[in-house]
Amino acid sequence: MAKLTAPKGTKDVLPSDSYRWQYVESVLKQICNDFNFKEIRTPTFESTEVFARGVGDTTDVVTKEMYTFLDKGGRSITLRPEGTAGVARSFVENGLYAGVLPLKLFYLISCFRYEKPQAGRLREFHQFGVEMLGTTTPNSDAEAIIFGAEIFKRLNIGNITLNLNNIGCKECRKAYNEKLKAFLEVKKDSLCETCQERLGKNPMRIFDCKSEVCQSLIKDAPTIFDCVCDDCRDHFNTVTDILDTVGITYKIDKGIVRGLDYYSKTVFEFVSDNIGAQGTVLGGGRYDGLIADLGGNDAPGIGFAMGIERLLLLAEGAMEVFEDTPDVFFIPIGDAAKKQVYQLVYSLRGQGISAEYDLNARSVKAQMKYADKIGAKYTVVIGDDEIAQGSYPVKNMSNGETVNVAPDEIITVVKA
Numbered sequence: 001m002a003k004l005t006a007p008k009g010t011k012d013v014l015p016s017d018s019y020r021w022q023y024v025e026s027v028l029k030q031i032c033n034d035f036n037f038k039e040i041r042t043p044t045f046e047s048t049e050v051f052a053r054g055v056g057d058t059t060d061v062v063t064k065e066m067y068t069f070l071d072k073g074g075r076s077i078t079l080r081p082e083g084t085a086g087v088a089r090s091f092v093e094n095g096l097y098a099g100v101l102p103l104k105l106f107y108l109i110s111c112f113r114y115e116k117p118q119a120g121r122l123r124e125f126h127q128f129g130v131e132m133l134g135t136t137t138p139n140s141d142a143e144a145i146i147f148g149a150e151i152f153k154r155l156n157i158g159n160i161t162l163n164l165n166n167i168g169c170k171e172c173r174k175a176y177n178e179k180l181k182a183f184l185e186v187k188k189d190s191l192c193e194t195c196q197e198r199l200g201k202n203p204m205r206i207f208d209c210k211s212e213v214c215q216s217l218i219k220d221a222p223t224i225f226d227c228v229c230d231d232c233r234d235h236f237n238t239v240t241d242i243l244d245t246v247g248i249t250y251k252i253d254k255g256i257v258r259g260l261d262y263y264s265k266t267v268f269e270f271v272s273d274n275i276g277a278q279g280t281v282l283g284g285g286r287y288d289g290l291i292a293d294l295g296g297n298d299a300p301g302i303g304f305a306m307g308i309e310r311l312l313l314l315a316e317g318a319m320e321v322f323e324d325t326p327d328v329f330f331i332p333i334g335d336a337a338k339k340q341v342y343q344l345v346y347s348l349r350g351q352g353i354s355a356e357y358d359l360n361a362r363s364v365k366a367q368m369k370y371a372d373k374i375g376a377k378y379t380v381v382i383g384d385d386e387i388a389q390g391s392y393p394v395k396n397m398s399n400g401e402t403v404n405v406a407p408d409e410i411i412t413v414v415k416a
């Protein structure tokens with residue numbers, strides 16, 4: 001029979017790698033705790049409308065990349081391509097706006113985008129994201145950016161550039177879109193078909209186009225950064241003042257528009273040159289109109305998401321993390337010893353010690369080899385003599401030293 005393989009663009013996380021995921025997740029959760037963010041879990045799939053209305057129906061994500069299907073009840077369902085729209089939907093649906101604000105939330109989720117797979121770009125990938133809902137102040141923009149920077153600091157990852165842009169409020173964008181339209185109107189016929197359509201509906205999305213022709217046509221276009229209103233400019237200046245105060249370095253990149261429609265004012269990306277074309281590891285920004293677009297009140301929001309796969313590519317060699325191995329491995333010789341080992345393993349595990357023994361009926365010699373292979377820190381060989389004397393040889397596998405102790409003292413040796 002033909003071998004089955006995982007779908008294109010998906011990846012198994014094998015035990016030889018999963019400890020790195022667990023390490024990263026534990027560091028992220030610790031930062032959430034330190035910054036007082038609480039976890040939210042929303043469904044893996046939502047009504048398609050959540051993304052069409054939330055992310056924007058002229059974005060690449062919505063028009064080209066969504067896994068959308070009709071369920072057996074004929075409803076249009078989409079596997080989430082990102083986390084923000086679902087969180088915003090939940091915020092509205094559960095009336096969370098009526099509680100204590102701002103709501104500081106985080107999530108660790110799988111996301112789905114039908115993209116061309118390559119290093120750091122998958123069809124199922126994982127995001128860690130944070131969202132702060134119900135806060136308009138520039139302090140919260142700075143808080144999100146400082147959180148992002150803290151991730152790279154704690155994981156010991158250098159060579160990351162933080163790029164910032166200010167894309168203004170709805171009003172600034174309305175005026176800017178007109179300016180951009182006027183600039184591009186004369187070049188309209190040279191734009192690709194999709195961008196000609198974008199020019200009519202949402203000119204800023206032309207910045208997302210991968211065609212070199214469209215990129216060259218838009219190269220000298222006016223930037224939104226230079227067209228924002230005074231309020232938006234002041235807001236942004238306060239964000240950068242706070243970053244300066246805490247010593248976080250950044251660059252202004254007037255070209256960042258982000259690929260999702262919900263953004264306003266501050267947008268930011270943490271980018272690396274070390275992982276090839278998919279260099280944006282973390283991206284986010286303010287989204288003051290999203291909640292209203294999903295039928296809620298006008299609660300503002302700000303957040304970011306980071307791709308775990310991209311982070312792990314970057315962390316290669318930088319993270320000081322080692323796979324956990326068993327604390328102690330027991331090797332019984334004889335039936336009485338076997339029973340003793342069952343009891344000891346059971347009791348030690350119950351006390352939080354990683355205790356292991358052979359499940360595959362190996363010879364004693366093979367068990368020794370096996371214990372070594374799985375990296376057991378201590379081994380204890382138990383035969384009739386050890387049971388009779390009540391003294392068990394606990395061998396330290398890294399230096400070969402052995403101490404003989406009573407069974408209930410094994411824990412003290414292996415815990416040391």
Ligand code: HAM
Binds near residue numbers: 125126
């Ligand atoms: P995004 O820029 O579309 O933003 O995605 C955030 C991050 O997810 C990217 O920087 C990248 O690391 C990762 N990512 C995206 N697509 C893929 C893929 N196909 N394969 C691997 N990794 C990928 C958002 O999703 C927004 N929801 C972020 C946000 C939250 N803004 C405000 N709050």
